[in-house]
């Protein structure tokens with residue numbers, strides 16, 4: 001049974017029991033409904049308490065049933081809530097902690113609700129592009145008041161129970177119980193055992209003094225803040241219906257809104273991302289119960305751009321960090337940057353002074369390898385030169401205790417080669433953080449040929465602790481993200497050759513939803529980085545085509561924001577990208593030299609050439625086994641490369657367009673004499689999926 005039933009004196013207690021968060025799956029719904037029926041039929045029972053086992057009242061829908069027929073099987077959530085609401089004996093919800101989504105909707109069907117202080121209350125459906133579909137938009141405004149209910153439903157954020165209990169006139173909680181919640185719930189159940197008629201939230205009125213003005217104001221606010229997401233405004237309209245309509249009609253409006261949102265590409269993308277994140281944490285051949293190595297202390301080698309940011313992640317999680325450098329000045333500079341970052345957070349009110357001090361107290365520095373030998377994990381973030389890495393890893397092999405994990409933050413070098421600098425390649429792994437490492441969510445975990453399973457399991461678990469989205473990549477040049485971005489950048493270059501300006505390409509990419517177009521991104525990262533990579537490619541792959549425009553730019557010393565000039569001009573100390581006449585002239589000359597007559601290129605063509613370049617390379621990565629699954633590629637792009645969340649990542653977007661259509665577009669691009677026909681040869685995986693009528697998902 002996934003809900004238990006017991007009788008305590010004259011009160012029946014139904015305990016939802018479906019770990020980890022008592023999701024309201026079919027079995028749980030059936031058992032809860034059966035419990036209500038049993039209590040109805042037992043003359044000795046005067047009242048009923050519903051509560052949850054373990055760490056939640058209920059987290060809402062059971063995600064294991066998402067999209068399956070079981071999710072809708074009777075009793076569905078509506079039916080269960082109706083059974084509770086229509087029960088002839090009082091039903092009290094006893095909420096000790098997490099009470100979210102369907103869990104909160106179920107409690108709103110109860111006649112009374114009591115909660116422990118600190119219980120987390122939310123209707124988070126909007127985060128999946130949906131609205132609460134089991135009466136939440138109709139009952140919460142009636143119980144809590146229209147304005148606070150709208151805030152909760154549109155934001156999806158949890159609010160503590162005791163805060164909600166302070167809302168004037170609220171009827172969401174009858175009591176906040178400081179001590180033993182069950183004792184308090186049982187006492188209330190006995191107190192109200194004879195109350196008739198029973199209070200029902202649905203019979204309350206959702207009132208607002210000036211609903212029209214309020215909802216118009218809210219529409220403007222919500223519409224402005226949720227441009228690419230239809231759900232928040234749909235949530236708002238459903239809440240407005242709770243004020244303007246009778247309960248049954250409001251429920252119909254809610255249902256219509258829910259069904260409409262289920263079909264939107266935005267909700268599909270958000271649900272895809274939700275499951276993609278969960279999937280990314282799993283590694284095919286590394287079982288969930290793989291033992292984990294204990295990580296109580298971390299060492300970081302190099303206090304530069306990456307080393308400092310990487311250290312902050314562990315300090316934030318309460319894990320002591322020791323940073324090693326070659327010179328005291330480098331250590332001082334690194335520590336000063338960490339301090340500056342924390343102080344900026346304190347200034348903005350995002351970090352309390354005492355927390356800042358606690359974090360700094362966990363940080364130590366050294367110039368001596370002997371001081372880091374006891375660390376459980378060491379992350380190397382020194383210069384990107386194989387000789388330097390070799391020296392560092394040989395030292396680490398000497399000093400680190402047996403069983404320590406040796407990680408490299410290399411962005412381009414061969415992790416297998418690095419592992420073989422040591423006599424313990426099984427303990428070596430790539431941990432590719434993104435800059436700024438204390439901010440960016442993405443962590444590519446690079447699995448070497450010899451990396452041990454427990455090392456992978458440990459690193460994946462630790463990633464959660466430092467709030468990163470970890471995605472496993474095999475060893476290859478650029479791993480998943482940068483190998484794909486190289487093809488995207490090549491297309492961006494061809495677009496310039498053919499007639500686009502950098503600002504036209506950036507604008508099209510940004511209109512599509514990228515946080516930043518390719519040229520603004522190049523200016524931010526430094527165009528010299530790509531230049532160095534291309535110089536290497538010219539040697540390695542002399543037949544590979546590149547636009548020469550980016551090389552010409554670098555030859556002018558225009559490296560980007562750091563030189564106040566790149567694809568754009570920059571005013572000192574500012575980040576605004578100003579279209580550059582120098583670049584325009586450089587491009588004109590470049591086209592003239594190649595005999596190209598510039599043509600007008602549509603935004604659609606720009607975006608599809610950029611995005612399908614990513615998709616085709618990703619298909620190769622999947623085939624080579626570098627990426628485990630298409631949804632992992634999406635997570636890399638959503639969390640590390642500013643791909644628009646409402647499109648679900650490049651692979652999800654390709655599926656939305658349809659792989660057949662993607663291939664048709666690629667065939668058309670291949671015919672363009674100024675593009676590169678070889679570039680647009682669809683990856684075998686894509687051809688196979690199209691032939692089988694399948695998609696990446």
Ligand code: NAI
Nearest residue numbers: 302303304305306325326330381382383384409410411435
């Ligand atoms: P950086 O130049 O800012 O910092 C490197 C630091 O390592 C310097 O402080 C230097 O003094 C120190 N160092 C050099 N040799 C050392 C040695 N033998 N022992 C101890 N310390 C030593 O470089 P950055 O940008 O932090 O890059 C570090 C690593 O992270 C590189 O492998 C890079 O490819 C990788 N990476 C860089 C990203 C970025 O955006 N900057 C992003 C992802 C990875």
